[in-house]
Amino acid sequence: MVPPLQPDQIAPGVAEICAKLRDAGFRGWVVGGCVRDLLMGRPVSDWDVCTTARPRQVCKLFSKVVPTGIQHGTVTVLWKGEAYEVTTLRGEGTYTDGRRPDEVFYVDEIEQDLARRDFTVNAIAYDPIEDALADPFGGLDDLRAGVIRAVGVPAERFAEDGLRILRGARFVATLGFELDPATEAAFAGALDTFAKVSHERVREEWVKTMKARRPSLAFEVMRRTGILGRSCPLLAALTEHAVGERTAWDISLGALDASRPPPMERLAALFHGVGRPRAPERAYAAVSADLLAGWLRDYRFSNLERNTIMHLVRHHRLDPEMDDVGLRRFLRDAGKARAHAVLRVARAVAIGEGRDPAPFDSFKVRLEAALLSNVPASVRELAVDGRDVQQAGAKGRQVGEILRTLLDEVVEAPERNDRTFLLRRIEALLAAPRP
Numbered sequence: 001m002v003p004p005l006q007p008d009q010i011a012p013g014v015a016e017i018c019a020k021l022r023d024a025g026f027r028g029w030v031v032g033g034c035v036r037d038l039l040m041g042r043p044v045s046d047w048d049v050c051t052t053a054r055p056r057q058v059c060k061l062f063s064k065v066v067p068t069g070i071q072h073g074t075v076t077v078l079w080k081g082e083a084y085e086v087t088t089l090r091g092e093g094t095y096t097d098g099r100r101p102d103e104v105f106y107v108d109e110i111e112q113d114l115a116r117r118d119f120t121v122n123a124i125a126y127d128p129i130e131d132a133l134a135d136p137f138g139g140l141d142d143l144r145a146g147v148i149r150a151v152g153v154p155a156e157r158f159a160e161d162g163l164r165i166l167r168g169a170r171f172v173a174t175l176g177f178e179l180d181p182a183t184e185a186a187f188a189g190a191l192d193t194f195a196k197v198s199h200e201r202v203r204e205e206w207v208k209t210m211k212a213r214r215p216s217l218a219f220e221v222m223r224r225t226g227i228l229g230r231s232c233p234l235l236a237a238l239t240e241h242a243v244g245e246r247t248a249w250d251i252s253l254g255a256l257d258a259s260r261p262p263p264m265e266r267l268a269a270l271f272h273g274v275g276r277p278r279a280p281e282r283a284y285a286a287v288s289a290d291l292l293a294g295w296l297r298d299y300r301f302s303n304l305e306r307n308t309i310m311h312l313v314r315h316h317r318l319d320p321e322m323d324d325v326g327l328r329r330f331l332r333d334a335g336k337a338r339a340h341a342v343l344r345v346a347r348a349v350a351i352g353e354g355r356d357p358a359p360f361d362s363f364k365v366r367l368e369a370a371l372l373s374n375v376p377a378s379v380r381e382l383a384v385d386g387r388d389v390q391q392a393g394a395k396g397r398q399v400g401e402i403l404r405t406l407l408d409e410v411v412e413a414p415e416r417n418d419r420t421f422l423l424r425r426i427e428a429l430l431a432a433p434r435p
Helices: 012-023 033-039 055-061 110-114 139-145 154-160 163-175 181-185 188-194 199-209 216-225 227-231 233-240 248-258 263-271 281-298 303-315 324-334 336-352 358-372 386-391 397-412 419-431
Strands: 028-031 048-051 065-069 074-079 082-088 090-092 104-106 125-127 132-134
Touching: 012 028, 012 048, 012 055, 012 074, 012 082, 028 033, 028 110, 033 125, 033 139, 055 065, 055 074, 055 082, 065 082, 090 110, 110 125, 110 132, 154 163, 154 181, 154 188, 163 188, 163 199, 163 216, 163 227, 188 227, 199 263, 216 227, 216 233, 216 248, 227 233, 233 248, 233 263, 233 281, 248 263, 248 336, 263 303, 263 336, 281 303, 303 324, 303 336, 324 336, 324 358, 324 397, 336 358, 386 397, 386 419, 397 419
Parallel strands: 048 082
Antiparallel strands: 028 048, 028 125, 065 074, 074 082, 090 104, 125 132
């Protein structure tokens, strides 16, 4: 049962903006995702207000306004320390490029504005002053039924903006809803339009999907409707690769759902096995990381995000029953700062593969003990540094080579991390004939 809205559920600042619009002879509504989330009892992070007032009338009515998207009818009202987007009721012309309307025109009826929106559950508006809900397309019924249904004719909605099919897949996961069959059937015909969508917008939808309890629901929609093949062939290829009695795709979805935020960890869990079709099982992690580099760059992930995902993928294939020397090698390779994240991804992959996660929980206890004991895991933690190596006579790349050799020896036996001992080792390494 979806309970009715009450005026006191609206954020005070939003209600005050709507009241000020009404006092000036206009109407204001909260609209879209914020109304949907209120009706579902979910927290609201962003409030969108639409109004019969034209943008310049809004600018005159409020003292602090930023014309953030005035050409499309949107201004940002700064009200009591908060920022709220206020958009004039509008209709849209044709979408020649399948991404944005060729023209925007203002309308006077809320129903006309709601008609341009993507899905019925997002095409509901609420006037907190009149305590009146506008729902011309049956969004309330679809909320009650848990259905994602396009507004009007699905093919027309998706021809306008190709991103809408990916948003539909995301809503299946984030809302826990089912796709209306007619709406899903129209996805395939919109794939060419989807191909015109910028990679930045696709990336944003993927990252938002990672907030769902079960992101796999979205990716299953993407797989069966062809979105996945268009956006990430690396993942799509996993559906044809068997790992035992299952597919690498099934394992990846299991790992994804078993993982937890932050989003980059969940993406690492999803991508962990993209190298499986191209490498032996024992070596696929490094191949997966290398394969991801180009895709992550194409889809505009930041340098930090790319490095994080690739690092987690590269090092996730750990043996939780390794001995203490192996644990120290793991810290050396994975890095102390990312060791817990690597472990979380490794545990999620184990669950995806159907393995018992208990050994990973035991390994976590050992890992934390090693971190508390401050075992050396990088050249920065050695009792000597690059200046010591240079003063002993090393030059250029030889300095780094010697430091890495010393680290390897200290990882094998931490008691060797003694300055006097390491200085002698530097001399011995310099005196030894180079291969």
